[in-house]
Amino acid sequence: MAVVCLISCLLMIGISGRLFYLMVFCSEHYSQMAEDLHQRERTIKAARGRILDRNGTVIATNRTVCTISVIHNQITDPDQVVEVLSEALDLQAEDVRKKVEKYSAREIVAVNVDKELGDEIRGRHLDGVKVDEDYKRYYPYGSLASKVLGFTGGDNQGIIGLEVKYESYLKGTNGLILTQADAAGVEIENAFEDRVEPVSGADLTISLDLNIQTYAQQAALKVMEEKEANRVSVIIMNPRNGEILAMVNVPEFDLNDPFTLNMEPQEGSTASKQDLLNQMWRNPAINDTYEPGSTFKVITAAAGLEAGVVGLEDTFSCPGFRIVEDRKIRCHKVAGHGSETFLQGAMNSCNPVFIDVGQRLGVDQYYHYFTQFGLFGKTGIDLPGEAATIMHKKENMGLVELATVSFGQSFQITPLQLITTAASIVNGGNRVTPHFAIQVSDPDNTNVHQFSYPVKNGIVSAETSQTMRYILEKVVSEGSGKKAYVPGYKIGGKTATSEKLPRSLKKYISSFMGFAPADDPQVIALITIDEPSGVYYGGTIAAPVIADIFENILPYLGIEAEEEETVSAFRIYG
Secondary structure (H helix, E strand, O other): OHHHHHHHHHHHHHHHHHHHHHHHOOHHHHHHHHHHHHEEEEEEOOOOOOEEOOOOOEEEEEEEEEEEEEOHHHOOOHHHHHHHHHHHHOOOHHHHHHHHHOOOOOEEEEEEEEHHHHHHHHOOOOOOEEEEEEEEEEOOOOOOOHHHHOOEOOOOOEOOHHHHHOHHHHOOEOEEEEEEEOOOOOEOOOOOOEEEOOEOOOEEEEOOOHHHHHHHHHHHHHHHHHHOOOEEEEEEEOOOOOEEEEEEEEOOOOOOOOOOOOOOOOOOOOOOHHHHHHHHHOOHHHHOOEOOHHHHHHHHHHHHHHHOOOOOOOEEEEOOEEEEOOEEEEOOOOOOOEEEEHHHHHHHOOHHHHHHHHHHHHHHHHHHHHHHOOOOOOOOOOOOOOOOOEOOOHHHOOHHHHHHHHOOOOOEEOHHHHHHHHHHHHOOOOEOOOEOEEEEEOOOOOOOEEOOOOOEOOOOOHHHHHHHHHHHHHHHHOOOOHHHOOOOOOOEEEEEEEEOOOHHHOOEEEEEEEEEOOOOOOEEEEEEEEOOOOOOOHHHHHHHHHHHHHHHHHHHOOOOOOOHHHHOOOOOOO
C-alpha cells in the first residue's frame, strides 16, 4: 500500500510539474497555436507598378482578376459547389470535387478569372467559396517590345526583360486579411477582421518611345517578310547619353499570351516546347553574338586615326585582295579598287585598306584600343542575359587573325555592343552606358528616384571623333551607303554584309549602322537582317530601312531638315 501511495504521489508531482512548465514556460507557444487554429489568413495582392514610355504612355499595367478558392470546413453543400464552379469555370467536375473534399485551410480552384465571372460566382453566396480580387499583368500594345519588357508569371512576378530586372521596384508589398474561425474552422459571422492594406509597386519610366518603337517594328516586319529573313533586329539610341529609344526583335511574341509559340517548330525538330519558348523569348540584340563584318571598320578606322598610323589622304592600292602570310584575303570588289586614299577606301568599304590599317597598328596596339573602347567588357545595359564579345586571345592572334578582325570577321560581338561603341566614337569620344530605366516613382509621383549610369570620357579624342563623323557622312553621301541618304539631312553610316559560319552554307547577315545629323549626332540606329533571301548586300537592303525610319522619326524628334546647299557643305577642320 505504501508503495502505491508513493507512486501516486510521484505521478501527481510529475503531472503538476508538467502543467507548471506548460503554463509558465510554453504559454506563448500554445497561445499562438490556439490563435492560429481560430484565424484564417488570406493574401491581398499588391498592384504591380506600371511601366511607362518616355512620354508617359502606359505600356505595362494591371487588370483586376479573381482567385477562386474553397475552404472545406465551411462548405455546407459540396454537390452544389462542385456543380456551380465546374460549370462557371469550365473545369472537370471530378477535379473540382477533389479540391472541395480535401481537408485543408484553403484550396485554390482557379486563378486569373475575369472579374465579371468572379463577381457572378460571388453573387451565388456559396458557403465555403471565396472570391478574392487579384491582379494580372496586361500589356496594352500586345507584342510591342516584347523581348525588352518581358512578362510576369502566375504569381505576377517578373520572368524576363525589364519586368525581372526591376522586380524589386515593381512588385509592391502584399496585404493580409485575418478573420476568426470556430474550432471546426468555420468563419465566425460578424467577428473582428484584421486587415493590412497592400502597398502598390512603383511605376517605372523608361527611355523607349512608343511611337519610334512602333514605326521601327513595322519597318522591321516589312523587310523580314519581303526578304523572307529569319529575323530582324533594330536598335535606336541617343548616342549622347545611351538612352535606348527603340529595340525591335521580330518576330516578337504576344506579351498577354507568352506561353504560346509565335511560329510552328521546324519539321524534324527535336526541341522541347520549353526550348522553343526560351528561343522565342531571347533578345538577339543583346543575347546573341555575330560577326559584324564591315560595320566594324568604324572601330578599326577610329583606332588607326587615334594612334596616328593613318590619315585621310594616305594612299593605298587595292588589286582585289591582300596576301597575308599564306592567306589570300579578297576584297568584295574582285577587280579591286585600284589606287585610293584612306577616305576613299572607307567610302568603298575596301577590305585591303583596313587590313593595312590593322597591320600598321599591330596586335599590341589593336588590343590596346579594343580595351580602351570597352569592347572586351559588357555594355552594362539594364537587361538580363547580355553576352560578351568573343575575341581571339592576344597570344593566339597572328597577322592573319589581325587582318580578318580589322574588317569585322573571325570574332563575334553583340549588336548592342557594336552600336554602343560606334555611338561613343561619334559623340565626341565618351563611352556611354546603354539603358532603358529613367526613373521610378510612386503612382502620385512622390518619392521619385532617378537612375544614373557611368560614362567613360576620352576613349577617342574630339578630333578623331570629328574625323570619323566626316568619313561616315561621306560613306552615305558618296560611298557604299548611298541608299541611307535622306533628303535634307546629313546622315553618317556604314554598311555590312557578313557571312555566317559555316561559310559553306552561304548564309549572310545584312546590316547598316547610321546616325544623324552627321555633324552633331542625336540619334544612331543599327539594323541586322538574318539570312535574307535573294539580294543580301547591306547597302542594298539594310540601308534603305534605316533611311525610311530616319525620314519619319527625325522630324518627330524635332531635328529639322536643312536646305540641300547646307547639307552638302559638311566639312572637316583641324
